[in-house]
Amino acid sequence: MFQSCNGLYADVSDTSITLFWDQPDEATPESIYRIRFDGPEAAKTDRTHVTFLDLEPDTSHDFSVCLSEEGEYGDYEPMLSGTFRTLPAKRAIDVTQAPYNAVGDGKTLNTAAIQRALDDCDANSRVVVPKGTFLTGALTMHSDSELTVLFGGTLQGSTDPADYEPRVRTRFEGVETECYRSLINVGRMDHDASYTTRNVTISGEGSILGGGPELMHATIDLERERIKDQLAAMADYIATCENENTIPGRVRGRLINVANAQNVTISGLTLGQAPSWNLQFIYSDTIVTHNCAFTSVGVWNGDGWDPDSSTNLWLFDSRFDTGDDMVAIKSGKNPEGNAVNRPTRHVRIFDCSATHGHGIAIGSEMSGGVEDVKVWDVDIAKxxxxxxxxxxxxxxxxxxxxxxxxxxxxxxxxxxxxxxxxxxxxxxxxxxxxxxxxxxxxxxxxxxxxxxxxxxxxxxxxxxxxxxxxxxxxxxxxxxxxxxxxxxxxxxxxxxxxxxxxxxxxxxxxxxxxxxxxxxxxx
Known part of the structure; x- marks a missing residue:
């Protein structure tokens, strides 16, 4: 859960606090950050984030961050200070236990069982996916819900497009349209509305993986057949598109789609193999993604992390091996994007790297505007x-x-x-x-x-x-x-x-x- 205090930010659970902050203007490559925890110095790092584990639930802690240079010692004045409180202990809702009885054999379709567990989740609970491979179709998370995938556990998206019906209103490549549902859906898109879903956490040490190229091709083939007469009538236009899959490919879902939501945290997981983009945030605010690994090599349009007409977004301590952009910052496509006029603002990307993919992009769908983007300590040489x-x-x-x-x-x-x-x-x-x-x-x-x-x-x-x-x-x-x-x-x-x-x-x-x-x- 996101908390902030005097320019210092935190992702807080019941047993951990991850602090993060903007790189100060005076920082140099030799800068060291010294972190005081309830008084004495408890950590030092050359990154602009640090995590404290094994904390007591529902307990307040005082932190301060001091800036020094490597090799320097002394009593430094705090650069940032703040007080953060761990959350109360949460009840675990294990999807394999009654009345849910999900089966992690990689074959049994568990959509109804896992959705029931998510529906039963309240602010004092978390849904837990244990070790195993749990096959599922589209899932929906509501306000004040949490999903945790434990180490050795995989939430595995089905490869059947029917498992992602009915279609929903969303935005793809800058245009509002109907698409198949994503594997995990948070909020309902409405560019005239404010935030209707709040306080959602998706975390753990396991994996959330989509149906990958198989689902991608199956979705495109079904859509091509459905609109074959329309495609035949626009052959000249299609010749100007990226390829023959451009138009039928616009109905694919994502891995995680967040729309009109506020205060969403995604951390610790391996994420990837969506049929198109992996994480998309539309008309949303205060999104924190950290300590994740993204994988989507072989997926056309396999972007990693896509803010879209959203504000206050942090991405850090993550690694990318993607089939398209590692990050693509968007805000709509002409002329609709100009009319909706919801810019993407206040984006921070730091301590990330890529071993494959296109890199970090702003645009090309940026008709609503993009401003205040800061990137540091990022390696996208490859x-x-x-x-x-x-x-x-x-x-x-x-x-x-x-x-x-x-x-x-x-x-x-x-x-x-x-x-x-x-x-x-x-x-x-x-x-x-x-x-x-x-x-x-x-x-x-x-x-x-x-x-x-x-x-x-x-x-x-x-x-x-x-x-x-x-x-x-x-x-x-x-x-x-x-x-x-x-x-x-x-x-x-x-x-x-x-x-x-x-x-x-x-x-x-x-x-x-x-x-x-x-x-x-x-x-």
Missing amino acids: SCYGFHIKGTPKRGGYVRNVTVRDCELAAITIHAVEYNDDGEPGPDQPVFENFRFERVKVLGRHWGEGDGEVHPTTAVLVRGFAKPGHEVRDVVLRDVTLGGVKDGSGLVEMAYARNVTMENVSSLATDTLPAGENPLQGR
């Missing part, structure tokens, strides 16, 4: 595209106030794109402004999706919109190293850009990118 801000001329909206510090990236790209550009245009072209990259290593190399090969690419690409007043503007690159690795590039390209500042930028490329070859141009 990604296809690195850190990627994108939108089409039709989008409208804005992306502004983005800061990236102390990261290792495959590339930095801020640019106008042409793909995913169907539909009517918004009222104007987007505005991209105020981006800051500091103490960043940019390798200038592209990790191929299909062949797994590494190719040199433009290290920094800044290319705005051609319309006057819509150039990318106010970009700062400070203490940035480009290239310096095998198959890397130190190339910088700019067009339609204004007020770009480069301070202490070093190009250490070992390979030269052939003229005209930039894998990011098509992304």
